[in-house]
Amino acid sequence: MITVKEAQKKIISNKIFLNNETIKLNNSLGRVTCDNIKSKLNHPSNNLSSMDGYALRYNDAILIKTAPVTIVGESSAGNPFRRSIKKQECIRISTGAVIPEGLNCILLKEKVTKNDGKIISTNQNIKKGDYIRKKGLNFKKNDLLIKKNNIITSRDIGIIASANHSNIKVYKKPVISVISTGNELRNPGKKISDYEIVSSNSLILEAIIISLGGKFINLGIAKDNKNSLKQKILKSKGSDILLTSGGISIGDHDLVQSTLLELGMKIIFWKIAMRPGKPLMFGKLNNMLVLCFPGNPVSTFVGSIIFLLPLINNLLNINTKLPITEAILAKDLKKNDEREEYMRAKLSYAKNNEIIADPYIKQDSSMSYYLAKSEGLIIRKPYDKALTAGKKVPIIPFSRISNTL
Known part of the structure; x- marks a missing residue:
């Protein structure tokens, strides 16, 4: 068996490279940029007024009591004033409207007194450049907006839209095929006999894959025989990653490893010193990465967080580190054995905003009920000593990965 850390390093070091594609900006939420994105224009493209009022020259504004200023037109958003403006002239201006060249002062609408088409006084503390959004204030042409x-x-x-882009280049979503294995499995909604169980792992994996930015392909349920497994595995051709659940231990009906080996897979590791998920396997079949989970739903979920998340993120060239933080333990824990343990826990907050982690007493890997009620995983290192309530423990809050996890 290898350690969790060693397994993660091997997963990260076995990288395949994704092609890129150009997509519509409105379809880009959650995608990963493969190029730097620069502005195509200045924003704003002209000097704009930030208030409703009157645009004029500063030198005319400070002398307005002795030399009234004539209102000669208007500039509104999308409809600029296009004629030249002489000394002692001004225009009405709306918020967001273009300020004609040469004007450098805005008098607020509510701060002036008018008479016979002229501004005759103001009680505004006049400052040059006030209420003017300069050309390029937000960003300038060729400014770097979004990094690769x-x-x-x-x-x-x-x-990006403000910079006048309608399309952007992103990495293609990693294509991830999923096979569930087991003679006892049936799809949800079917009539289930006493010796059958509902297959839930593929749906768990579908949700995780989509939330992590992958493209999910369901190859269905393989029976516990090599012919059925081979047919399903061969259908994964062209995928970036193949995931299997079940059939990976050492029982007589655990045929996933031997079948993959017959098809030419190279095993990179098998069995990890962790709980749940010990018999997890990772390998490479031609140019496709293969990650095989145990059949229990909790093992599949935990394995996805610890290994599939960094695997997908590595392909997308984004952060592969898990969002580990600290929490206050809510109840005592016995000493741990030689395996790193990931315990399902409820999370809450103390008055000082510290996280409190309350582990469920029952941690059997088949008990998906407690997984559904959990909000994070407590991490216990191998041979961790007994802990008392109030001690700090490392945790992975699910919400720091995705709100839908």
């Missing part, structure tokens, strides 16, 4: 290898957020989409 960045996950696109809604805020990014806004700034």
